[in-house]
Amino acid sequence: MAPLLWTILRRLVLGLPTLFGVVVVSFSLTRLLPGDPAVYFAGAAPTPEAIADLRRTLLLDRPLPQQFAAYLGDLLHGDLGRSLVTGQPVLQDLSTRFPATLELTLTAIALALLIAIPLGVAGAMRKRSGIDHIARMVSTTALSMPSFFTGLLLVFVFYYLLGVAPAPLGRLAPMGFPPPEHTGFMIVDAILSRDWAACRDAAAHLVLPALALAIAAVGPLTRVTRSAMLAVLSSDFIRAARAYDLPRWKLVYAYALRNAMLPVLTTAGVVFSFLISANVVVEKVFSWPGIGSYALEALVASDYAAVQGFVLAVATLYVLINIAIDILYGIVDVRVRLGG
């Protein structure tokens, strides 16, 4: 355990320069982008005086290096500033909204893996068979559909036409009472407080958005699983195992799949990061109160603090995901553990 802990620590320290770079880039990019928060928030038909007032209040009249120094100073104290769009501290906004995004994304990636791995394995096992073609078709279609479109399509079919899905109004029915908050994951919180009605409600609301996101992830995951499985299946040790007449399921799932998991994991890591950004549109369609919809709104309004906070939070998440994936490598593949 000690070397593992050491690795994590080392990786975390190595992540710090990356995060600093992200802070610098996000700060300069928000300033470079067109748009002026003072004009945006000065109210309807603002007078030049009102705009100037606001610029002074927001400290936008100071030179950029001074603004940056102030921002860094606040960051070191754990203060991400205040969002103009919501009027709340950015840290508070992000911490209330992040679990919603995480719950959605984790469900989506689990769903995607559940669909993609069997599909990829099946495709590899029966190359150029009907199932292989279907798998390829599914993954190509899924890959080429923008999540915005998939989301609207799902709403149209399952909510509007069939009427089986609940109204796409966020995480709970509009008059539903959320369970007391422990983890921020609605379903987990509901289970913890034994509020089965809220648990069912939250699950019902999660299905469509998670599916919309998962569809975007199924494509790459299926393809990677298939090609990795193909490579492993034609390797010597599988041929040897076959010669020993090991049971088929054991051969496929215990030996071949485990060895094929490395590239799948890597892709899953990349896909997870990609899903966080795909979230932005899916959250919009389903009124999901996550950080994606928050960032989108903030960007439109040139809400500097909120955009910077969002970028920083996502960058931190990326660093953590990368560390997690590296650790998973070691669990899945002994060779990595020995080499590391």
Next chain:
Amino acid sequence: MDRRKFLRMAGVGAASPLVSWQALSQGALAQGQTDRVLIVSELNANSLDTHTVGANRAAYGLVWMTYDRLITFGTKTLPNGVQSYDYFSLKPQLAESWEFAPDNAAVTFKLRRDATFHDGTPVKAQDVKWSFDRFVKVGGFPQRQMEQGSLASVDQFEVVDDRTFRVRFLRADKLTMPSLAIVVPSVYNSELCKKNATASDPWALEWTRNNCAGSGAFKVESFKSSEQVVLTRFDGWKGGSAPKFQRAMFRNVAAAGTRRALVEKGDADVSPDLPPRDIVDITAAKKFRVDSAPTANTLKYLALSTITKPFDDVRVRQAVAYGITYQKVIDSSVFGRARPMFGASAAAPTDASWPQPFPYAHDPDKAKALLRDAGLSSGFETKLFFDAQVATTDEPAALVIQDELGKLGIKISIEKLPDFPARRNQKSWPMAIDVFGAWFDDPDFFFRWIWHGQNTVWNLASYKNPEMDRLLDAARQEREGTAYAALVKQFVKLAMTDVPVIPLYQPLLEVVSQPDIKGYTYMFHRQVDATTLYRG
């Protein structure tokens, strides 16, 4: 895996959740609930108080329902039957009566005896004084807005006794009284606010951002900034006739497609901001109520820079006004959902209303003749700018204008600017499409922003005409009556002949609701007022 087995599994997996999925949702929006209304819109309030920095338009609507003012606007019926506020009739709210001083230097309000804040504290003149001092002292939007109505100094506000409050006038200004009926001068529970004030925040803005200290028709039950607000009726409300709904819920639904689906499925009761294309479909289907009102005192227009050649020549400006196919602009930009502002039969205004159609319609022959007179029969090249944030409406309009004026030899290159609002003050655009809405309905107030030589950021045409300034300055002194009407007709006529600004259309505010939702009233703040809504 066996192919047959796989397909069977997939089939079972797909079919079984379908049956009971929606039943899982708690309280699957029981329809016909008569005691509550759900309003879904693109923008939700980001603050419970319009005095806080950055409070958005939705916050104005919210404060309108949770706070009271001394006075409020009356209502009237628009020509199409839709109810609307009436800018020109002021009604009592917290004040039961008011009286002007003999020398017209002040107005004295008598407060109602029975009005209380949500926590039961009686509303007193001291609360009014504290609230009015607040909008002066907090600066920013509230202060600047009230300055427009000559309410700019704490010395103007005086507590005579618990129930009597006096406002001294800085100058004779017809905007002072209507200014008292807009959202900013709401009356706050001063004792409650003071309890929650801090040394660095003496006006308790941090607290009122997330808490309500009002006496309005609704109390705030829960507030999630930009996401959702739930209001419950305040049964002790004295500011008007009691709301019919026990609860009103405002929910942010960013995607227009989702909003439309929610209304069509009956899960949402009201949606105030569907795109015009959806409105066309919904109107055609005739299953839902669509309440349309021309957005008061608002115009979408094409500004021609009078300090840029060749638009410094009035003949060129008129030629452009004759060269535009207005109906095509309206059809392509807002799918016909707008009030036309073209084709008036007389060259001069027949009444003192505003906005009113200009005497231009598509007439290429007249346009060509005018260009010939100006020595530009071979045409010229120029640029047209518009705001990228409203590209859905303005880009099609720009393309139609480019196409039609191209036939006259005017070659236009179109520039779509993401930072359009921030660059208005540069006044460097030969042609620009813009929209302006004024808070007050007096025609001269609107004109002051766009046509007056004081040259505000909205005067994109950089138009300066001493005669126009003289008329507008004179009109500012008058409030009503024939003298005022005569002045309005004169400056509107001048705007028509000089055409530095060509009106394209007056946008509509269209609210879609379930057929059983009644009582919608168009308000000057353009947000849905749940106070008047009922199911019937």
